[in-house]
Amino acid sequence: ELKVEQNPLFLSMQEGKNYTIYCNYSTTSDRLYWYRQDPGKSLESLFVLLSNGAVKQEGRLMASLDTKARLSTLHITAAVHDLSATYFCAGPLTGTASKLTFGTGTRLQVTL
Amino acid sequence: DSGVTQTPKHLITATGQRVTLRCSPRSGDLSVYWYQQSLDQGLQFLIQYYNGEERAKGNILERFSAQQFPDLHSELNLSSLELGDSALYFCASSYGLAGPNTGELFFGEGSRLTVL
Numbered sequence: 771e772l773k774v775e776q777n778p779l780f781l782s783m784q785e786g787k788n789y790t791i792y793c794n795y796s797t798t799s800d801r802l803y804w805y806r807q808d809p810g811k812s813l814e815s816l817f818v819l820l821s822n823g824a825v826k827q828e829g830r831l832m833a834s835l836d837t838k839a840r841l842s843t844l845h846i847t848a849a850v851h852d853l854s855a856t857y858f859c860a861g862p863l864t865g866t867a868s869k870l871t872f873g874t875g876t877r878l879q880v881t882l
Numbered sequence: 883d884s885g886v887t888q889t890p891k892h893l894i895t896a897t898g899q900r901v902t903l904r905c906s907p908r909s910g911d912l913s914v915y916w917y918q919q920s921l922d923q924g925l926q927f928l929i930q931y932y933n934g935e936e937r938a939k940g941n942i943l944e945r946f947s948a949q950q951f952p953d954l955h956s957e958l959n960l961s962s963l964e965l966g967d968s969a970l971y972f973c974a975s976s977y978g979l980a981g982p983n984t985g986e987l988f989f990g991e992g993s994r995l996t997v998l
Contacts, residue, residue: 801985812884813925813972813989820984858925862985869915869938870987872925 772797774861776873784881786848791876793842793859802835802842803870805858813858817844849880885909886990888973894996900961903993907954907975913937914956915976915987916948920969931956932977963997970994 773796783789793802804816817826819835819842826833830853832845842859856877860870885908895901907914916928918941927940931950942948945963950956960967971994974987 803986805989810970810994812991813974813987814884815986815988818984818986860987869927869930869940870985871927872917874924 772799772861772871774859774871774873776857776859776876778876779874780877780879782879782881783846783849785850788848789846791844791846791857791859791878793844793873795840795842795859795861795871797840798837799840799861800837801862802833803860804833804842804844805860805872807856807858807875809856816857846878849878851880851882854878854880884988884990886973886975886988888971888990888993890993891991892994892996894998895963896998897963897965899963899997900959901963901995903958903960903971903973903995905956905958905973905975905990907956907973908988911975911977911988912954913975913977914950914954915974916942916956916958917972917974917989918969919972919992920966923969925972928958960995963995965997968995968997 802819805813817833822837824835835842856875858875860872887906912933915930918926928942930938948958970992972992974989
């Protein structure tokens with residue numbers, strides 16, 4: 771059973787600051803996904819990382835994947851209030867590519 | 883808008899009752915997934931269907947069942963409801979016949995179930 775752990779669970783940061791959210795997973799997985807969820811809303815796909823060393827950037831967010839270390843990171847650069855949300859990482863078991871197992875989520879609060 | 887449609891958006895019912903949640907996947911997607919999100923359990927995978935057949939099963943209770951119909955829409959049936967079943971139920975879809983299949987899931991807006 772794939773287990774996905776995120777840290778921190780809660781992050782309060784000031785606007786303009788940088789920070790990184792970490793996602794560790796327990797077994798071999800060749801891909802990793804990041805999602806964003808606003809309170810009470812749906813999950814929005816942010817990044818799809820499909821291979822070791824993959825790096826993707828969108829605005830102030832950058833995600834990377836290290837399959838050997840079983841680690842993905844979501845880096846936030848110069849945070850703004852609009853980034854306040856809960857961020858989830860998720861991974862499938864290699865070879866199944868069916869269900870995604872989600873991490874516990876990191877609730878990000880960006881303050882002025 | 884992900885293209886995944888779920889109904890109803892909100893549902894309030896009593897313990898012991900039965901409800902049906904409905905999901906229409908994105909046009910062309912063959913796979914439908916059901917997830918339950920609650921405060922204490924997080925986002926839990928329930929079940930996956932692919933082109934009408936059950937493909938994977940997660941932490942789905944025996945009181946819950948699902949199916950995917952020939953037109954690819956899916957229904958999640960929850961019976962003998964308990965207070966603890968109150969949650970946000972998401973449907974997601976993936977694996978369309980056109981384009982690359984990255985395994986990315988596209989989520990609907992969810993159905994919020996409140997059991998009183």
